[in-house]
Amino acid sequence: MDDTDLIRRVEALEARLREVEDRAAILDLIARYGPAVDTCNGEAVRDLFADDGTYELEGWFFTHETMDQTVTTDLHERYVAVGSAHVMSLPTIELHGDDAVAINYSRVFIARDDQWIVDRCAANRWDLTRTTSGWKVKRRVNRLLQGTPASHELLAGEVPPPVR
Amino acid sequence: MDDTDLIRRVEALEARLREVEDRAAILDLIARYGPAVDTCNGEAVRDLFADDGTYELEGWFFTHETMDQTVTTDLHERYVAVGSAHVMSLPTIELHGDDAVAINYSRVFIARDDQWIVDRCAANRWDLTRTTSGWKVKRRVNRLLQGTPASHELLAGEVPPPVR
Amino acid sequence: MDDTDLIRRVEALEARLREVEDRAAILDLIARYGPAVDTCNGEAVRDLFADDGTYELEGWFFTHETMDQTVTTDLHERYVAVGSAHVMSLPTIELHGDDAVAINYSRVFIARDDQWIVDRCAANRWDLTRTTSGWKVKRRVNRLLQGTPASHELLAGEVPPPVR
Numbered sequence: 001m002d003d004t005d006l007i008r009r010v011e012a013l014e015a016r017l018r019e020v021e022d023r024a025a026i027l028d029l030i031a032r033y034g035p036a037v038d039t040c041n042g043e044a045v046r047d048l049f050a051d052d053g054t055y056e057l058e059g060w061f062f063t064h065e066t067m068d069q070t071v072t073t074d075l076h077e078r079y080v081a082v083g084s085a086h087v088m089s090l091p092t093i094e095l096h097g098d099d100a101v102a103i104n105y106s107r108v109f110i111a112r113d114d115q116w117i118v119d120r121c122a123a124n125r126w127d128l129t130r131t132t133s134g135w136k137v138k139r140r141v142n143r144l145l146q147g148t149p150a151s152h153e154l155l156a157g158e159v160p161p162p163v164r
Numbered sequence: 165m166d167d168t169d170l171i172r173r174v175e176a177l178e179a180r181l182r183e184v185e186d187r188a189a190i191l192d193l194i195a196r197y198g199p200a201v202d203t204c205n206g207e208a209v210r211d212l213f214a215d216d217g218t219y220e221l222e223g224w225f226f227t228h229e230t231m232d233q234t235v236t237t238d239l240h241e242r243y244v245a246v247g248s249a250h251v252m253s254l255p256t257i258e259l260h261g262d263d264a265v266a267i268n269y270s271r272v273f274i275a276r277d278d279q280w281i282v283d284r285c286a287a288n289r290w291d292l293t294r295t296t297s298g299w300k301v302k303r304r305v306n307r308l309l310q311g312t313p314a315s316h317e318l319l320a321g322e323v324p325p326p327v328r
Numbered sequence: 329m330d331d332t333d334l335i336r337r338v339e340a341l342e343a344r345l346r347e348v349e350d351r352a353a354i355l356d357l358i359a360r361y362g363p364a365v366d367t368c369n370g371e372a373v374r375d376l377f378a379d380d381g382t383y384e385l386e387g388w389f390f391t392h393e394t395m396d397q398t399v400t401t402d403l404h405e406r407y408v409a410v411g412s413a414h415v416m417s418l419p420t421i422e423l424h425g426d427d428a429v430a431i432n433y434s435r436v437f438i439a440r441d442d443q444w445i446v447d448r449c450a451a452n453r454w455d456l457t458r459t460t461s462g463w464k465v466k467r468r469v470n471r472l473l474q475g476t477p478a479s480h481e482l483l484a485g486e487v488p489p490p491v492r
Contacts, residue, residue: 010337013352016181084473090191104195109446111474145280267363271415283436287363311410319362
């Protein structure tokens with residue numbers, strides 16, 4: 001084997017390794033959402049999002065600037081006071097160079113009496129982007145799973161229409 | 165260092181990288197099950213399975229040919245109409261070259277009133293195989309967790325007897 | 329390119345690959361907890377922990393020596409008899425060479441009538457260490473999510489005080 005072959009193999013390794021690193025970084029980014037909101041750490045939530053990142057739920061819309069308000073809604077403050085777990089499921093991840101799309105389920109478990117009930121169960125689409133500070137969320141859309149077409153479209157991979 | 169050493173190191177990297185790529189591909193394969201069934205996309209379910217792939221649950225048995233019927237059972241159609249989340253837990257994965265075994269939990273969350281209840285909670289064993297179209301499921305066995313020996317055997321890694 | 333450059337690139341690949349391998353091994357280690365306890369396999373639980381590993385829950389404290397007793401408490405035996413799923417969520421993972429910290433949620437789903445209820449929902453901090461037998465748990469701390477400061481501190485990444 002001459003050096004040219006070896007260089008090509010090393011280059012191929014570098015490209016492939018970058019993809020598995022990207023997947024690991026995206027898993028970690030999504031996993032960090034729960035501990036951030038369950039400790040009411042608005043700055044930690046904001047840090048998951050790109051500078052132009054947005055988070056849309058039925059009834060709420062947050063931009064990077066207002067992202068810390070995700071943890072100060074009445075509903076959220078009640079959740080954390082009684083005991084809450086915002087649990088993100090294993091996502092599917094599609095990589096496209098410096099962009100990626102992840103789809104998963106989120107559930108909010110809330111303490112009630114001696115058990116925990118599931119107070120929210122939603123489909124999530126995460127549009128992600130590579131920034132100089134690592135992978136960040138450009139847009140997260142969250143839709144409650146109540147049999148609506150909008151929730152099924154999200155799970156099916158359709159790009160949700162812009163909010164405004 | 166001479167070239168032979170360097171080639172050996174590159175070869176070792178290639179083999180190790182392949183293993184982490186395999187793990188990432190298997191995580192993604194398993195994560196794609198939920199969105200496929202919760203959108204009643206029978207073709208997407210079928211696409212997760214190898215040409216000779218099977219899916220066994222107590223009371224149902226699907227082959228590659230009938231796999232799209234996973235989303236047309238009465239139970240499933242009721243699930244999706246009210247709002248459902250088929251959530252796959254983080255699996256354990258054992259790689260054996262071109263085959264692999266994953267074990268995890270699946271739960272079906274169903275909307276009821278203003279909450280979601282857990283209508284199914286099961287142990288799963290996934291026998292996986294590398295095909296020319298990537299990793300696919302050769303056999304998935306799903307057993308409800310109701311204290312039965314069969315469910316414990318599945319979680320313990322025992323190979324379930326063939327259906328027929 | 330001369331050989332020195334190529335060697336440097338191979339070395340960089342080796343270091344980066346090791347990190348993604350570490351992450352994959354830690355995911356697998358955490359995923360193995362559920363099947364171990366839900367089959368009452370005390371030895372499998374012990375095998376997840378380093379020789380000086382400990383596991384702390386409110387009301388219980390296990391060392392490597394007593395780790396098999398995690399599956400023989402009254403509560404646990406009742407869980408497994410009726411049907412239980414100890415499900416670990418996707419963790420955040422911070423690597424520091426031969427040590428790592430993972431934070432996630434655990435939930436215990438228990439069969440009741442025709443459904444499963446969530447009987448425990450807890451924050452978990454896993455201090456992990458690389459051993460000659462692979463990654464192991466040095467210390468796991470589990471705190472029920474009931475709105476307590478101790479549970480929030482755990483999720484926020486604070487190191488819990490030693491038990492004794």
